[in-house]
Amino acid sequence: MIYLDYNATTPIIxxxxxxxxxxxxxxxNPSSVHHHGRETxxxxxxxxxxxxxxxxxxxxxxxxxxxxxxxxxLILKGFKGIVLNSAVEHDSVLNVRSDAITVPVNEDGxxxxxxxxxxxxxxxESLVCVLAVNNETGVVQPIAEIxxxxxxxxxxxxxxxxxxxxxxxxxxxxxxxxxxxxHKFGGPQGIGAIxxxxxxxxxxxxxxxxxxxxxxxxxxxxxxxxxxxxxxxxDFSTLKPLQEKLENGILNSCPQAIIFxxxxxxxxxxxxxxxxxxxxxVQLMHFDLNKISISSGAACSSGKVKTSHVLRAMxxxxxxxxxxxxxSTGWNTTESDVNQCIAVWTDLFNSQHFxxxxx
Amino acid sequence: xxxxxxxDYQATTPCDPRVLEKMLPFFTKxxxxxxxxxxxxxxxxxxxxxxxxxxxxxxINAxxxxxxxxxxxxxxxxIAIxxxxxxxxxxxxxxxxxxxEHKCVLDSCRHLEERGFKVTxxxxxxxxxxxxxxxxxxxxxxxxxVSIMMVNNEIGVIQPITEIGKICxxxxxxxxxxxxxxxxKIDIDVEAMNIDLLSISGHKIYGPKGIGALYVRRKxxxxxxxxxxxxxxxxxxxxxxxPTPLCVGLGEACAIAKAEMVNENKKIKALYDRLxxxxxxxxxxxxxxxxxxxxxxGNLNISFAYVExxxxxxxxxxxxxxxxxxxxxxxxxxxxxLRAIGVEEDLAHTSLRLGIGRFTTEAEIDQAxxxxxxxxxxxxxxxxxxxMAQEGINMKSIQWAAH
Numbered sequence: 001m002i003y004l005d006y007n008a009t010t011p012i013i014x015x016x017x018x019x020x021x022x023x024x025x026x027x028x029n030p031s032s033v034h035h036h037g038r039e040t041x042x043x044x045x046x047x048x049x050x051x052x053x054x055x056x057x058x059x060x061x062x063x064x065x066x067x068x069x070x071x072x073x074l075i076l077k078g079f080k081g082i083v084l085n086s087a088v089e090h091d092s093v094l095n096v097r098s099d100a101i102t103v104p105v106n107e108d109g110x111x112x113x114x115x116x117x118x119x120x121x122x123x124x125e126s127l128v129c130v131l132a133v134n135n136e137t138g139v140v141q142p143i144a145e146i147x148x149x150x151x152x153x154x155x156x157x158x159x160x161x162x163x164x165x166x167x168x169x170x171x172x173x174x175x176x177x178x179x180x181x182x183h184k185f186g187g188p189q190g191i192g193a194i195x196x197x198x199x200x201x202x203x204x205x206x207x208x209x210x211x212x213x214x215x216x217x218x219x220x221x222x223x224x225x226x227x228x229x230x231x232x233x234x235d236f237s238t239l240k241p242l243q244e245k246l247e248n249g250i251l252n253s254c255p256q257a258i259i260f261x262x263x264x265x266x267x268x269x270x271x272x273x274x275x276x277x278x279x280x281x282v283q284l285m286h287f288d289l290n291k292i293s294i295s296s297g298a299a300c301s302s303g304k305v306k307t308s309h310v311l312r313a314m315x316x317x318x319x320x321x322x323x324x325x326x327x328s329t330g331w332n333t334t335e336s337d338v339n340q341c342i343a344v345w346t347d348l349f350n351s352q353h354f355x356x357x358x359x
Numbered sequence: 360x361x362x363x364x365x366x367d368y369q370a371t372t373p374c375d376p377r378v379l380e381k382m383l384p385f386f387t388k389x390x391x392x393x394x395x396x397x398x399x400x401x402x403x404x405x406x407x408x409x410x411x412x413x414x415x416x417x418x419i420n421a422x423x424x425x426x427x428x429x430x431x432x433x434x435x436x437x438i439a440i441x442x443x444x445x446x447x448x449x450x451x452x453x454x455x456x457x458x459x460e461h462k463c464v465l466d467s468c469r470h471l472e473e474r475g476f477k478v479t480x481x482x483x484x485x486x487x488x489x490x491x492x493x494x495x496x497x498x499x500x501x502x503x504x505v506s507i508m509m510v511n512n513e514i515g516v517i518q519p520i521t522e523i524g525k526i527c528x529x530x531x532x533x534x535x536x537x538x539x540x541x542x543x544k545i546d547i548d549v550e551a552m553n554i555d556l557l558s559i560s561g562h563k564i565y566g567p568k569g570i571g572a573l574y575v576r577r578k579x580x581x582x583x584x585x586x587x588x589x590x591x592x593x594x595x596x597x598x599x600x601x602p603t604p605l606c607v608g609l610g611e612a613c614a615i616a617k618a619e620m621v622n623e624n625k626k627i628k629a630l631y632d633r634l635x636x637x638x639x640x641x642x643x644x645x646x647x648x649x650x651x652x653x654x655x656x657g658n659l660n661i662s663f664a665y666v667e668x669x670x671x672x673x674x675x676x677x678x679x680x681x682x683x684x685x686x687x688x689x690x691x692x693x694x695x696x697l698r699a700i701g702v703e704e705d706l707a708h709t710s711l712r713l714g715i716g717r718f719t720t721e722a723e724i725d726q727a728x729x730x731x732x733x734x735x736x737x738x739x740x741x742x743x744x745x746x747m748a749q750e751g752i753n754m755k756s757i758q759w760a761a762h
Binding site for chain 1: 363365370371374379386394395397430431437463467470562567568569570587588589591600602604605678680681
C-alpha cells in the first residue's frame with residue numbers, strides 16, 4: 001500500500017517511536033512527590049523543553065492538550081469576547097463558537113485582508129483565529145499581514161498551526177498564540193499543545209487537579225508528550241521536487257485538471273486536484289483498488305456527503321468541488337510512490353473519458 | 360536498597376506488558392486516522408478502535424454505542440457534569456454531589472455555581488459513605504444530576520451505587536458516577552445499577568495515560584452539550600481524532616481486568632491483610648481511614664498518631680506512597696477527604712495512602728512493613744507529644760502557649 005494521506009495523519013517517525021518506547025518504562029504520576037513521580041515529571045518537562053526549543057520560546061508558554069481540536073476549543077471557548085474566524089478554518093474552529101464572525105477568503109483561498117480590517121475596526125479587542133496552512137489545499141495564509149492588522153485593533157491573533165509545523169517557517173515568537181498537533185508532523189495521536197506567548201484572560205476548559213498551571217487539568221499524557229517532543233525535525237520542503245513531479249505529471253495527462261490554490265503560496269506536500277467529470281468517490285475507490293491511499297476533504301468529514309466548505313469558500317462551483325481529491329506526501333514518501341500515483345490518476349482519467357466517449 | 364517499591368497504585372498504575380504489546384503495532388505499522396473512510400489505513404485503525412470500544416463496554420455491561428473515548432477521566436467527568444447541566448439548564452438548575460469527590464468533579468461543580476447553577480455537596484459519614492436518606496431529601500424537582508464516585512481515590516471506600524441509582528431513577532434524576540478507581544476492581548453493571556453516565560481512566564487500570572472513556576446511556580437517553588466541538592467524532596459528543604493506539608490500550612486493559620478481576624482481588628486482599636496485620640502487630644495507635652468492609656482491597660489509607668506525614672514520607676524513601684491524593688500532593692493542606700470523614704487535623708497530617716496492585720509482591724509488603732515500622736518508631740521516639748500521650752496526658756486538655 002502506498003500512503004499519500006499525510007494531512008489526515010502521519011506515521012510516527014523513528015526517533016519519536018524510540019523515545020516513546022523508552023519512556024514506557026517510566027512509572028509514576030508526575031504530580032506525585034516520590035521518586036517515581038519526580039522521574040516522570042522530569043520526562044514531561046524535558047518534552048516540554050523540546051517543544052519550546054523548536055519554536056524558540058520559553059517552556060512555560062507550552063501547555064499540553066490532547067490534540068489540536070482541544071487546543072482550539074480551549075482558546076475559543078475560554079475567550080469571553082468577540083471571535084472572528086476565516087471561512088476556511090478546520091471544523092475544530094468553525095464549530096466551536098456559533099456567534100463567531102466569518103471573514104471571507106478570495107478565490108485563491110487567502111483571507112480577505114480588507115474585510116478583516118473592516119470587521120476588526122467595528123469589533124476591536126477581539127480574538128481572531130486563522131489557520132496558517134489549510135489542511136485541504138495546503139494554501140498558506142499571510143500571517144504576518146494578518147498579525148499587523150490584529151495588532152492595530154488590539155486584537156489577539158490565534159494561529160491554528162496544526163498543518164504548519166515542518167512545512168513553513170513562521171515567526172513563532174511573534175504569534176500571540178498558536179495550536180499544534182503531534183500526529184500531523186510525525187508524532188503520536190492523542191497529544192497537541194497550545195502555545196501562548198501573549199497572555200490573555202482565558203478560562204480553562206477541563207477543570208480539576210490544577211495541572212498545566214491550572215489551564216488544563218488531568219494527568220498528563222507522558223508518552224504522548226515525549227513522542228511529540230521527539231517528532232520535530234522533518235523538513236517538508238524536501239518534498240518540493242515530488243510535488244512538482246506529481247502536479248506536472250497530472251497536468252501533462254490532463255491539461256484541464258485544476259490544482260486548487262496553485263497560484264497562492266502553498267506548502268510542498270499537498271495537492272488538491274480536480275479531475276474533469278470524475279467524482280471524488282470514483283477516484284478514491286480507484287486509488288484504493290490500486291493500493292494508494294488518498295482522500296477528499298478533511299479526514300473528519302470523509303464520511304460526510306456535503307462538499308468541502310474550503311473549496312466552496314474559494315468560489316469553486318459544487319460540480320467542480322465534487323471531483324476533487326487531496327494527495328498529501330510526507331517523510332516516508334518516495335519518488336516511486338509519486339510515479340505510481342501519476343500512473344493511477346492518468347489511468348482513471350483515460351478510462352473514464354474513454355467510457356464517456358469524451359475526446 | 361535497590362529500587363523503590365511502588366505502593367501508589369491509586370496515583371497511577373504501570374502499563375501492563377500485555378497492554379503495551381497490543382498497542383505497539385498501532386504506534387508503528389497501523390498508523391491510519393480511524394476517521395479516514397476512504398482507505399485501508401483508516402479502516403484498520405477504525406476496526407481496532409471499535410474492538411476496543413466493545414472491550415470497554417463489556418467491562419460495565421454497556422452497549423458499545425454508549426461508550427465515548429475521551430482523553431481521561433478528568434475530561435469524562437467534565438463532560439458528564441457540565442455537559443448534562445448545560446443541556447438541561449432551561450428547565451432545571453440543581454446538581455447534587457458529595458464532598459469527597461475528586462477535584463475535577465468539585466471544580467466542575469464550582470464552575471457551574473459561577474454560572475448560576477445550585478450545587479448540593481452532600482457530607483459523608485465517618486466511614487466515608489453517603490447517607491442515602493440525606494441524598495433522597497436533597498433531590499428537588501429542579502435536580503438534573505447526581506454525581507457520586509464509585510470508589511474513593513484516597514480512602515478506597517465503595518459507595519452504595521445500586522441504592523443511589525435506584526433513588527435517582529425513582530426521582531427522575533440522572534446519575535453519574537466517576538468509576539476511575541472502580542473499573543476493573545469491582546463489578547460494574549450500568550443496567551443493574553441504573554447508571555446514566557460513568558467515567559473510566561486508562562492509567563488507573565494498567566492502561567496508558569492520556570485516554571479514558573465516558574459511558575453515556577442511550578435508553579433512556581441522556582443528552583449532553585459537548586465540551587469539545589469540531590469534526591463530530593464520537594457521535595458529536597467528543598470531537599478530535601480518536602487516538603487509535605491509546606484506545607487499543609484502554610480496551611485491552613479492560614479485557615484483562617474483566618478476565619482477571621476475581622483472582623486479582625483475592626491476591627490483593629491477601630496482601631492487604633498481610634500489610635495491615637504486619638503494621639498492626641508492630642505499632643500501636645494506627646487507624647484505618649474509611650469503611651473497612653465497603654472498601655477495595657488495594658487501598659490502605661492509614662493514620663499513625665503522633666507522627667507527621669511529610670516526615671514519615673521522608674523516612675520511608677524506599678517506598679513510593681502518597682499522603683493526600685496525587686493531584687493535590689504539592690500543597691501542604693491535609694486531605695479534604697480525611698477532613699470530611701471527621702479525621703482530626705493532627706491525625707490527618709499523619710496519614711499515608713498505601714496502594715497495592717497487580718504487580719505487588721509479598722516481599723515488597725514485608726519490606727514496607729519493616730520500613731514504616733522503623734520510621735514511625737523513630738519519629739515517635741523523638742516526639743514529645745508521643746511521650747506525653749504514653750504518660751496518659753490528654754492532649755485536648757492542654758493550653759498551648761503561642762509565641
